[in-house]
Amino acid sequence: MTLATTVLAGAKDRVLPPSIPFRYFGAAVLFHPALWLLVLIGAPETVGFSGGTGLSLAALHILTLGVLATTAMGAALQLLPVATRQAMPAHWPARLGFWLLVPGTLMVGHGMATATGWAMALGGAMAATALAMLGVLIAINLMRARDLGLVAAHGQVAILSLFALLVLGLLLVFNFAHGFLPDHRAVARTHLILAGYGFMGMFVAGFSQILVPMFALAASPDRTLGRAGLWLAVLALALGVAGALSAVGALVIAAIVAGLAATAAHVTAMARVMRKRMRKRLGLSFVMIRVAWVLLPLSLVIGLLDQLGLMGERGGTLFVFVLFAGWLLTMLLGVLQRILPFLATMHPAGDGGRMPTLSQLTAEGPLKVATICHLAALAVSTAGIATGQELVLRLGAGVGLAGAIAFAVFAAPIFWRLMRRRSRASNPENQTSG
Amino acid sequence: MMDYMRSINRMLHDEHMATIALLERIKSTLAAHRKAPPDAKAPDIASVLRDLVASVEADISVHFAFEQVELFTRLSEAGDTGMTSILQEEHDVILPLGEQVSGLARTAIDSGFTEESWAEFRRLSAELVERMIAHIQKEEMGMLAALEEILDEDADMAVMMRYAELR
Numbered sequence: 001m002t003l004a005t006t007v008l009a010g011a012k013d014r015v016l017p018p019s020i021p022f023r024y025f026g027a028a029v030l031f032h033p034a035l036w037l038l039v040l041i042g043a044p045e046t047v048g049f050s051g052g053t054g055l056s057l058a059a060l061h062i063l064t065l066g067v068l069a070t071t072a073m074g075a076a077l078q079l080l081p082v083a084t085r086q087a088m089p090a091h092w093p094a095r096l097g098f099w100l101l102v103p104g105t106l107m108v109g110h111g112m113a114t115a116t117g118w119a120m121a122l123g124g125a126m127a128a129t130a131l132a133m134l135g136v137l138i139a140i141n142l143m144r145a146r147d148l149g150l151v152a153a154h155g156q157v158a159i160l161s162l163f164a165l166l167v168l169g170l171l172l173v174f175n176f177a178h179g180f181l182p183d184h185r186a187v188a189r190t191h192l193i194l195a196g197y198g199f200m201g202m203f204v205a206g207f208s209q210i211l212v213p214m215f216a217l218a219a220s221p222d223r224t225l226g227r228a229g230l231w232l233a234v235l236a237l238a239l240g241v242a243g244a245l246s247a248v249g250a251l252v253i254a255a256i257v258a259g260l261a262a263t264a265a266h267v268t269a270m271a272r273v274m275r276k277r278m279r280k281r282l283g284l285s286f287v288m289i290r291v292a293w294v295l296l297p298l299s300l301v302i303g304l305l306d307q308l309g310l311m312g313e314r315g316g317t318l319f320v321f322v323l324f325a326g327w328l329l330t331m332l333l334g335v336l337q338r339i340l341p342f343l344a345t346m347h348p349a350g351d352g353g354r355m356p357t358l359s360q361l362t363a364e365g366p367l368k369v370a371t372i373c374h375l376a377a378l379a380v381s382t383a384g385i386a387t388g389q390e391l392v393l394r395l396g397a398g399v400g401l402a403g404a405i406a407f408a409v410f411a412a413p414i415f416w417r418l419m420r421r422r423s424r425a426s427n428p429e430n431q432t433s434g
Numbered sequence: 435m436m437d438y439m440r441s442i443n444r445m446l447h448d449e450h451m452a453t454i455a456l457l458e459r460i461k462s463t464l465a466a467h468r469k470a471p472p473d474a475k476a477p478d479i480a481s482v483l484r485d486l487v488a489s490v491e492a493d494i495s496v497h498f499a500f501e502q503v504e505l506f507t508r509l510s511e512a513g514d515t516g517m518t519s520i521l522q523e524e525h526d527v528i529l530p531l532g533e534q535v536s537g538l539a540r541t542a543i544d545s546g547f548t549e550e551s552w553a554e555f556r557r558l559s560a561e562l563v564e565r566m567i568a569h570i571q572k573e574e575m576g577m578l579a580a581l582e583e584i585l586d587e588d589a590d591m592a593v594m595m596r597y598a599e600l601r
Contacts, residue, residue, distance in 0.1 A: 082517070082576045085583045146583070214571050217454055220437065278454050279567075280462075345568060346520055354527055357564045 016077055018344070018418050020094045024074030025340060027102050028332075029411045031066030033404035035059055035325075038113070039381070040397035043390040049317045051185060053120075053176060056317075058113035063324055064195055065105040065127055071332045072203050073097070073134050076155075078343055080138060083210055084145035084152070093133045100130035108173075117177035124173040128166040135159045135166075150226045154206025157234060161198025164241075165191050189244040196299075196323045197259065198237050204331055205229065205266055212270055215285070215338055216277035221269040229265030232258050249307060256304045263297045284371045288334025291375060295327040318385050326378055333374060333407065337367055344414050356417065366409040373403025440590045442597065443578045449497055450570045456482075456489055457563045464556055464563075471552030474542040483539040486559075490536040498525045500600050501573075504593050505581065512584050517576045524569045528562070535559045 039046060042055025049056040077094050081087050088094065107123025110116065139159045142152045168191040175181045213220055236258035243251030270293060299322040306315030341361035377400030384393030438444045463472070463482050472479045502525065506518040538555045547555065585593065 083579065085580050087513075210575070214575055217567070217571075278451070278458060280458065342568065342571070346572065355523060357561055358568055359564055 016081065016088065016091065016094070018346075019422065020091060020098075021074040021078035021343065022415065022418055023098050024070045024077070025336065025411070026415055027098070028067045028070040028074070028336070029408050031062055031070065031105070032407060033401055034109075035063045035067060036377070036397050036400035036404050038062060038109075040394055040401060043384070043393040043397060046317065047314065047385060047388045047390050047393055050313070051188065053112050053115040055113050058109045060320065060324065061112060062105065062109045063329065064200075065101070065108065068200050068324070068328055068332060069131060070101065070105075071336055072200065073101075073131075075207065075335070075339065076134075076138050076203070078346070079207070079210070079339075080141050080155070082346075084141055086141055086144040088137060089140050090137070093137050097130040097134045097137075100126045100133075104128075104130060111173075115176075120173045120176060124170055128170055131162060132166055135162045150223060150230065151206045151209050153230055154202045154209070157230070157237070158199050158202035158206065161194045161202060161237065165194035165199055168194065183247070186245055186247055190241050192320065193237070193240045193244055193255075196328065197233070197240065200328050202233065204328065205233070207335075208266075208270060211335060211339070212289070213273050213277075215279070216274060216282060217279040218273045218277040221273050225265045225269040225272075229262045229269065232262035232265060236262055252307050253304065256300050256307065259300050260297060263300065267293050267296070283338075284367055285334045285338040288330050288337070288371060288374070292327050292331035292334060295322060295330060295378075299323040299327050314385055314388055318382065321382065321385055325381070330374065330378065333370075337362075337370075337407075337410065340411055340414050344418055361414050361417070363410045363413060366406045370403045370406035370410055373399050373406060377403055438578060438582060440582055440585050442585070442590055442593045443581055445594070445597065446497070446501075446578060447574065449493065450574060453489065453494070453566065454570060456485055457566055460486060460559055461563055464560055467552070467556075471547035471549055474546045480543065483543050486539050487536050487543070490532040494532055495529060496600050498529055500597050501525070501577075504596055505577065508584055508589075509577065509580055512580070514580055517572075517580065521569070521573065521577060524565065524572075528565050528569060531558065531562050531565065535562050 104126030
């Protein structure tokens with residue numbers, strides 16, 4: 001057996017041990033309140049943010065790496081093998097990736113908050129290594145998929161964007177200390193576009209093709225609209241990257257227009273799925289998902305107005321907030337509150353115990369609080385940033401923090417049950433029947 | 435949900451959709467009568483109860499038996515033991531639960547609901563609806579997709595014929 005086959009010899013089973021995806025979800029749930037805490041403390045800096053190290057940059061990366069990327073990786077590791085009908089080639093990169101990504105994220109956050117070059121560099125290298133490894137794992141899985149068409153195509157664009165943004169991210173982190181980039185801001189804008197619309201955006205759009213019909217009990221989305229949306233998104237990304245790197249405004253504007261067209265195709269496809277769904281009552285998760293579908297084009301409109309110089313000095317910060325905390329965080333929280341209990345039931349009890357129902361795994365009270373607080377936090381924080389009022393932003397962040405804690409209270413029993421089942425399964429004398 | 439090439443998947447998918455339609459009717463009935471029991475002789479209620487009994491006693495039990503005998507074994511042989519374990523566990527819970535609910539429905543068809551029997555029916559059928567929907571979602575996403583991969587045309591025809599014999 002060669003080293004390659006030894007390394008890649010792994011489980012045939014498509015369902016990973018729950019400890020693998022759920023450790024990523026757990027990290028996301030814990031980084032979520034940390035994000036709002038940083039926004040709360042860093043509010044005076046955030047309302048006047050124009051780049052550079054500090055609490056705002058730290059908060060952004062706690063959000064992107066700690067919450068969004070970990071959720072994306074957990075979901076990909078759990079759902080892709082089931083959807084592609086191909087087991088992950090190996091489990092160890094997923095385990096190792098976690099132990100690099102989480103400490104790396106903490107170190108990046110610390111380094112950015114305190115302008116500590118070595119922490120940014122080391123943390124960035126750790127996080128980038130983790131995400132690159134996971135990206136390769138996902139890419140191999142997607143390449144083996146035979147009949148996932150649009151989902152695989154979105155995934156491939158997402159992974160390519162991921163690799164590109166990791167390279168740019170490392171360049172930026174090292175540039176803080178060594179100053180070798182001719183235009184740090186241009187590279188930072190490109191990194192941002194690839195992170196928000198490339199990696200996370202394509203990931204969200206791809207998984208929406210599976211998850212929205214699955215949870216709404218509806219037929220697959222329209223493939224023609226899906227293909228149109230994908231190609232327009234690729235065009236938008238290419239124009240956006242070219243425009244950001246070259247600082248040619250016309251290219252950026254063209255990118256935003258293409259992005260709006262891609263959004264129209266995607267949201268129209270999703271709306272048609274929703275209209276023909278069999279499940280009538282969809283719950284709080286789809287309130288969040290629907291709000292996210294509004295915030296996506298809103299982020300692009302704000303970007304356009306800012307590009308045209310119509311948003312004032314806080315336009316850039318507003319754009320970043322609506323893109324990442326607005327669209328992406330809202331979307332992922334909506335999906336996460338649905339898939340956490342569902343995925344918890346995808347692992348056999350194996351101990352004679354009866355698997356709880358989804359409603360038994362869903363703490364409705366904390367979830368309502370989390371949803372209301374998140375939406376309120378978005379509205380208030382956006383107002384604070386737009387008007388430059390740090391107190392308003394602090395209020396919004398405080399509400400966001402309360403919501404993030406409530407979300408953790410919702411998620412905790414799910415993790416607790418999984419840990420208890422795992423403990424019972426490995427200790428036969430502790431098993432109970434019925 | 436996917437478009438399927440294999441005949442058996444298309445048939446199972448159609449049955450899943452029919453079951454979901456019934457489950458949504460049950461949910462609506464439960465939502466419309468939260469406190470006081472409905473009149474079991476009323477046409478809409480009687481229709482739901484009859485369809486529920488028929489679904490559990492004929493469709494679901496046959497569907498589950500077929501999956502366990504013909505499909506789970508093939509999936510396990512292909513190495514997909516995790517998914518089949520989960521689905522088997524869910525069958526082991528859903529079928530007895532369905533039989534309990536069906537029994538309550540039969541009694542109600544004959545002699546109506548009391549407050550106690552309606553409360554029991556509400557509790558158990560809400561659980562049945564929830565478990566069945568989650569189970570169908572897993573089968574659509576996991577099992578049927580895997581069978582597209584595992585079954586060739588000959589195997590597809592063979593399992594279709596066996597399912598037809600069972601029905």
